[in-house]
Amino acid sequence: MSTITELLTELFLMPLIAFMVGLAMVLMLRKIGARLQRRVGPPLLQPIFDIVKLYGKDTQVSHGLIHDIGLVMAVGGYVAAEIFLPVPGMDGIADKGGIITLSYVMMVPSLGLALGVGQCANPNGSIGISRALTAMLAYDIPFIIVVFGVAAHYQSTSLVGMIEYQQAHQWGIFEMPLLAAAGLFALQGMMGKQPFEIYVAPAEIATGPMVEMSGKYMGGLFVMQTFQLYTAGVLYTSLFLGGGSNWFEFLLKIFVVVAIPMSVAFVFPRYRTEDMVRIMWKWPVMAALIGIAFVL
Amino acid sequence: MSVLDDLLLFTALASVAIIVVRRFASVSKLSVIVYALATVLLVKMSALGYGGEPIYSSFTLNVLGQNLYWRFDSLSWFFALITVVIALFTSVFMSGAWAEKYCQEHSTEAYGLLQAALVLNVLSMLVLLASGDLLSLFIGWELVSWASFMMMFLNQDKVARKAAIKYIVYAMAAAMSILMAIAMTYSMTGSLDYVQIMQAVAHLSNTQIALLVTLYGVGFGIKMGVIPFHLWQAAAYAETPGPGAVFMGAISARMGLYALIVIVVQIFSLTRVAAIEIPYTFLNMQNILAWVGALTTIIPTYIALKQNDARYLLAWHGVGQGGYMLLGVMIADSIGTAGGIMHVFNYATYQAALFMAVTAVMFRTGTSNFSKLGGLVTQMPLTFMVMVVSIIGLAGIPPMNGFVSKWLVYRALLLDGEPLLFVAAVIGTLGTILSVYKLVHNTFLGQLRLEHQDVKEAPLSMLLPMLGLVLIIFGTGVMPGVVLDWVAAAQNAVGIAPITHNLGGIELAQGGLDMIWVTGVMFYGFAVGAIVFYFLGGKSKHIHQFDNYAGGHFLTSKVRYHYSNHFYAGLMHLIGGWYKDFFKKLEQALVSLVSFLSQLSENFYRSAQPAVLVAAVAFIALWFIMSSFSMPADTGTVAPITQGIQGGLPK
C-alpha cells in the first residue's frame, strides 16, 4: 500500500518542486542578466507576479480548440517529463521509461506548442515554428549523440541506474569530459537561451512564435519555461554530475548547471537559425563523436 | 482442407466474384464482407500468432522436378493479418461517399477496377506470404509486383503512368536479380526447399553467401525502395487513386521485408552474414545491410521534407520508414528484430490512417497540394485529430505505437554499441518530425482559404475506418504487448530468440519500457496542464478564424498569408545545397548508357554489306576456334564428348 501512496505523493510533488525550482531559476537568470548589464534586476517574487499578472489579464484571445490544447500539451508534456526525472528520494516512474523515453516525451511540449501556434493562422507564428523546429533539428543531434554515449558508457538507459553508477564510481563529467561539454552546449540550445534564443524571440514577440499568445497563453508558456530550465538542469545533473544524494547538493548542482553556461553565453551575440544549425552540427557533434570513441 | 486452403481459396474466389460484379454498386459492400471474412479466417489461425505450428496448404504443385508448396508460419500470419486488416479498413473507407464521387468523376467501371486491383493485391500477397519454397516465393513475388502495377495503372494521368512504367522496370530488375539468385542457390545447394537450403548453407563459402545475399538483397531491396533503389516508389504509390495509395503505402513494399527476413535472416542466418568481411573496410555484410537501412531512413525522409504535395510527402516517408525496419532486423538481436518487425505493424496502421486523412482532404477540397490548402482544422476537426495521432505515431513520439518500435530499435543499437547507426536513425526521426509538422500545418493549420469555407467534415464511411485505425495506433501504443506477442512468435519462426515482453512493453535490467505507465503519466501531465490552463486565470475569448492580423495590419481572408511555401527556408538555406539529385542523375546516366549502346547495335543492323559480313563472321569464328583449341585430339579418347553431355536433370 505504501508504494501506491508514495507514488501518488511523487506524482503530486515532483512537478510542484520542479515548478518552484524553475521559478527560482528564472529569477536567477534574470539577476545574472541584470548584473552583467549593470542593472539591479527584479525583486524576489517577480516571476510569481509575472505569472499571476499574465493569468489575470482581461484580453485573452483563443484562436480555437487546438490553440488551447497546444498549451495544455506544452505544460502537460513537461509535467510528465518531471516524473521521469529522478530526484533525491523520489524516483517517480523513472524505471519505466529511461533516457530514450524522456528525450521523446520532451518533444511533446514542442509539438503541442507548434500545433497551437499553427492554429493561430498568423504567418509570423508559423515562421517562428519553422525556425523552432529547425533549431530542434540543430540541438537534438548533438544531444542524442551525447545520450547515446552516456547510455553506452553506463550500459543502461535507466536514469536511476546511471545515478547509482556515478555515486558508486565517479561522476560522468570526469569519465566523459568531451561528452559533458557537448551536452552542455546542446542543452543551451534546447533551453532556447542566449545566444540561441532567436527562435523563441522573447524580445520580438510580434515576429516570433508567441505572436498570438496573450494573457494566460503567455502565462502557460512562462510556466513551461520554468519546467524547461528545471528539466535541463536535472537531466544534465543525472547524466554527468552524479545526481544528488541529498537535496542541498542536488539543488546546488542544478543551479550551477543552469547558471554557468548562461553567464558565459550572455555575452555572445545571437545566432541566426541556420548559423545555429551550423555551429551545433560542427563543434558539439565533433566533440561528442570523439567522446564516444573514447567511451566505446 | 486446412484453414490456409480455406483462406487462399476463399480469397481467390472472392477475387473472381469482385471482378465479375465490378460494374455493380454492390461491389463495395461485397469487398467489405470479403475482407471481414478473410480476417475471420486469419483469426481462426491465430494460434500462429502465439507460436503455433505452421499450417500447410493441401495444394501442392510438382513441376520440372520441383515440389512447390504453400504454408503459413507465424511470420506469414503476422504480415497477412496486417495486409487483410488494412484491406478491410481500406474497403470500408472506399465503400460509401468516396465510391459515389469516384464513380461520378470517372466511371463505375473504374471503381470496379480499383476494387479488383485491391482484391488481387491482397490475394497475391497472401500467396507470397504462404510460399514454402523459393519457386513459390518467386511466383508470389511476381504476382505481387504485377498486382501493384495494376493498381498504379488505374490513374491515367501522365505523371502516374510515368511512375508506373518506372516501377515496372525496377520491379523487373528486382525479379531478375531474385531469379538469378534462385538459380544460383539451386546450383549451389541442389534444392529450392527452405529446409534443405538451410542445411546446405553450412557448406557454402563466404563468397557464395555474399553473392547470394547481394542478389537477394538487391531484389527485395528494390521492392522496399532502399537506397539506392528509392526513386521509383514515392511517385508510384502517391499517384494511385486514394484508397489504393492507402493500401499500397501501408503494406505493399513490406513484402520485400518479409522475403528478406525469410531468406537472409531465416535461411542464411545473420550470424553467417555477419561473418562475411568486406575487404579493405571494417565492415561486414550485416553492417552493410544495416547501413543501407540507416541511409534509407535519412535520405528519403529529407526528400519528403521538400515535397509540396501531401501524398508525395507521405509516400516518401513510407520509403524512409522501411529503413527503420531493415535497420531493426539487421541488428540481429531479439530486441532489434522485434523492433523492425513490430514497426511493420505500427507503420501500416499510421501510414494507412495518414493516407486516409489526406484522401479525405482531397475528397472534400479536391487537392493535396500544400499551396492550395490550409486552416481546415475548423472544418474537419476529426480528420485533423486522426492526422495528429498518426503523425505522432510516424514521428515516433509517445504514447503512439510508432514510438515503441523505434524505441526497440534505438535500444538495440545502444546495447549493440552502434553510435553512428543510432545517430542516423535519430536524424531520420528528426527529419520526420519536421516534415510531419509541415504536413499538418500546411493542410489543417494556418489560414483557411475562402473557397474552403463550406468544406464539411469527411463523411462517416471515411471517418469510421480512420477512427478505428486511431484506436489501434493508440491502443497498441499503450499496450504494445498485444503486438509483441505476435512479433515474438514471428521471431521464433525465423530462428531468432523471441523478445521477452509484457503487456506494457519490455522489462530489462538496464532500463526497460512500460508504455502503460508512460501513457498514464503523460495523461496525468496533460490533466495537470489542463487544470492549470482551464481553471486558473481569466476566461479566454474565442475569435473567428478569419479574425487575424500580422505586422500591425488586420488581414482579410482575401489576402493569402498562409505560410506554406518554402516552409523550412532557413534550414534549406543551409542543407539545400546537399540535395544533389545524385541518384536521379545516376538513373539518367544509366538510361543514356542504354541509349548509346542501343545506337551502336542499331548501326550494326544497318550495315550495308551483308555478304561481306557473313564471310567476316565465318572467318572470326574460325579464328576463335583455332585460338581456343589447344591440341588436335587424335588419340581416340571419348573424354571431350562425355564432358559435354554431363550435367543432370533438376531433382
Added chain:
Amino acid sequence: MDNIVLLVVLPLLAAFLMPVLARFSEVVARVLGLSVLVFAIAIIINVWPQVNSQATSIAIGGFMPPIGISFYVDQVSILFALAIPVMVLLFWPWQRKTSIREYSLMMLLTASSSGLVLSGDLFNIYVFYELLAVASYSLIAVQGRAVSIAASFRYLLMGSVGSVMMLLGIAIIYTQTGTLNLAHLSLLAPLHLDNMAGLAAFALILVGMGVKAELFPVNNWVPEVYGSVSSNLAALMAGLLSKLAVIVVVRIMVLLFPQPEAMQLMAMLGILGVITGELVAWRARDFVRMLSFSSIGQLGLIFLAFSIPGDTGMMAGIALALHHMVVKPALFMLATGWSGSLENLSGVARRSPLTVLLFVLLILSLLGIPPLPGFWAKYLLMVGLAGQDSAVYTLGMIAVPLAMIVEIAYLFRLVMIMYRKEDTVKVKAHSKWGLAIAASAGAALIAIVLQLQPAGDKLTTLAQQLSDRNYYIMTVFPQFHTAETGMQSIK
C-alpha cells in the same frame, strides 16, 4: 511408319503440280495444296503414338545407313514436323488474292522444312536447307513491294554466302570422316571430328545455318524482311523457320560436336544476339520492327540455352523455342492491324480492350512472368546457366536479366501508349483470322499453365531424347548395343 516420307514427298509433288493444274482449274490447284497439308497432319497424328514410345529411323529406298539416306523420327522431330503443316495452314495466304505461285512456294517451303527436321544425314540437310532458302527468298520477293524485293535480295546475298559456308563445313566433315550420315558421324566424331578441322566445320555450319536461325551477327536481314512482308509470312518465318534451323544446328552439335569450344562459341553468339536484339528493339519506333528485333533477342536466348551442356539447358532451349513458336507468330498476327509507328497505337485500348489484354498476356509470357509458360523456360535457362562454371555462361547469366529489363522497358512503354487517354484512331482493324490465331495462342499459354505438371514431364522426355547421343545411334544402328560397341565395330 514409312509414310513419314510422304510428309516431304507429297508437298514437293504438290508444289510442282500446282502451277500445272492451275492452268486447267485454279480451284483444284488450291484445294490440292490444302488437302496435302491436312493429309500431312493426319499422317503425323497417326504415327504419333508409335514415335512417342520409340524413335525410328527410316531408310529411304531400302538402303540401310550409313550407305543409304535416312530419316530420323523421334519426339522432337515429329513435334516440329507437326508444327510445320499446322503453321503453314494457319498462315496460309488466304485473305489476299494470291497467285498460284505463292501457294506453290508455300508447298515447297513445307516440303523442304519437313525434310530439314527429319533428315538423318548432312547432305540431305544441306539440300533441304537450300530448297527452303529458295522458297523463302521467292516468297519474300513475291510480295511484290519494292522494299520486299530489296529485302529479299539482301537476304539472298547473306543466305547464299551462308550456304557456301555450310557446304564448306560439310565438305570438311566428309573429308575427315568419309560419311555424311549423322549416326555414323556421331560414332566417328570422337575419333575424327574432335579436332581443329572438326570445330572449324562446326563454326561454318553454325554460321551458315545461323542465317536462317537469326543468329547474331548474320541476322541483319531480319528487320528489313519482316518489315516488308505480310504479317503471315513474317509470323511463319520468325515462328517456325528460325526454330527449324536451330533444331538442326542443335542436333548436329549434340551428335557431332559436344566439345565445350563449340558450345561456348554458340553461347557467345547467343548472348550477343540477346543483347543487341533487345537494345535495338528499345529504340524501335515501329511495331513490326520492334517485334523483329525482339525476335532476334529471343533467338539469341534459345541459342544460349541450347549451348548449355546438360539436360537442363536442353530443356530450357526446347521450352524457349516452343514458347517463342507460339508467342511470336501471335504477336505478328496482332501486327496486322497495328503495323506502323508506335504512336499510332495511342489509346487503342479504349477501342479494342480485349485485343490489348491479349497482347499484354503474350508479352507477359514473353518476358517470363510466372506462372506463365515463358517463366518456366526462363527459369530453366537461368538454372542451366548457374550450373556452369565457364565465364561465357556467367556472362550469359548477367546479360539475360539485363536484356529482360530492357525488354520490359520497351514493351511496357508500348502498353502505356496503348492505354493512353487520347484515341488517335490511326489503326486498322485486325483480320479476324489473325485475331483468332493470337487468341488461341493466348489460350494455349493459359492451358499450359493449368497443365504445368504434364507439360514439364513432356519437356523432360523431349530434352532427354534430343540430348541422348547413344539413343540416336542405337535407333539408327539397332545392331549395336551400345555406342562403344558401335565404335569398336566402325574401327
